[in-house]
Amino acid sequence: MILGEDKVPTPFQPHNPAVVVQKGRGVGQSAIIIGASSGIGAGLAKALAQQGYTLGLVARRDENLRKLAASLPTTTFNRVADIADCRPAMEILGELLEAMGGVELVIITAGIGHENSDLAWRPEAETIAVNVTGFAAMAGVAMRHFMARGSGHLVGISSIAAIKADGSAPAYGASKAFVSRYMQALRHKIAKQQLPIHITDIQAGFIDTAMAKGDGLFWIAPVDVACEQILRAIRRRQKHAYMTQRWRLIAWLCDFCRSGPTTACSKLERAAEEARQTFPPPRKSDRAATGTTRLTSC
Ligand SMILES: NC(=O)c1ccc[n+]([C@@H]2O[C@H](COP(=O)([O-])OP(=O)(O)OC[C@H]3O[C@@H](n4cnc5c(N)ncnc54)[C@H](OP(=O)(O)O)[C@@H]3O)[C@@H](O)[C@H]2O)c1
DSSP states (O other): OBOSTTOOOOOOOTTOOOEEEOOSOOSSOEEEEETOSSHHHHHHHHHHHHTTOEEEEEESOHHHHHHHHHHSSSOEEEEEOOTTSHHHHHHHHHHHHHHTTOOSEEEEOOOOOOOOTTOOHHHHHHHIIIIIIIHHHHHHHHHHHHHHHTOEEEEEEEEGGGTSOOTTSHHHHHHHHHHHHHHHHHHHHHHHHTOOEEEEEEEEOOBSSTTSBSTTOTTOBOHHHHHHHHHHHHHTTOSEEEESTTHHHHHHHHHHHHHHHHHHHHHHHHHHHHHHHHSOOOOHHHHHHHOOOOOOOO
16 A cells, blocks of 8 residues: 555645635535545535535645635635644634634544655654644644634544554554544543534545555545545534444454453443443342343353
8 A cells, every 4th residue: 555655745835815716605504624635535525515515625735626616516715735834734724714704614634644664754754744743733723713613523534544553654553543532632621611512533444545555455435435424424423433334343353352352351341331330120020020131241
């Protein structure tokens, strides 16, 4: 697998003004997609535009954003930003939020990955700059916006690589573990404040984009199928979803191999105990009447 190595971004223009393509009014919903210039981000933009969303599109490749905006049946605000250069990128996202009058959905799909078996520093540093620092910077701006307006929905595209280390791309898996754990921490923070702010962690398997190249990638999903499932997870305000859903099985196997049968068994015991507390066993007289039996531990 080669992860996004042949990309030649257009030179970054820090204060490129927003290009607004006005195409009538949407149904009032609006979203920003960071990493909209290709792959999953572009697919989500098409699907959300069909649903009438007004869209803010962010990435480095201006030309791709312009072409995408021209093809969408909705009003779009394009911004060129390099999230690895996080200070200007944070300003650009802040300005975009203002220009759009606020949004209720921010999707961070921007990400890179390099195969790097010989541990060259540059690819590792780039991956960390985009997937870790850039992600946290964008998530921070989005969350502060949602906290100020009292509601919102943040979606981050993580990866199955977050749960299974891969020696050929060390920074990539570690960076995606950061993405998933960071969103978990944000969710805890919001739970304390009791605000209606939702956070969805999408852990993707192979999706057929420029990033996933190579022969023999199994369970590779077309972009439109993945986007449809991502939008369903967003609609349901899921905290977490595997993309596509069959990767849940791989995640379960990884968990089982990591924790081993003993831990898996104690997890089952814990689940049984929780079930006992939620549904206390009926009194003796009821039991005689209904024939209900208690759950037993494994
Ligand atoms: N495809 C898969 O199999 C797969 C599997 C698991 C997870 N994912 C995750 O899915 C997300 C989307 O990837 P994809 O498959 O759709 O690949 P992609 O087509 O290469 O899309 C990556 C997007 O991220 C943007 N991006 C990259 N670096 C950026 C930067 N420094 N600043 C701003 N935007 C940047 C790119 O735009 P510019 O180049 O124009 O800046 C592009 O829009 C990534 O986070 C990836 O890790 C993909």
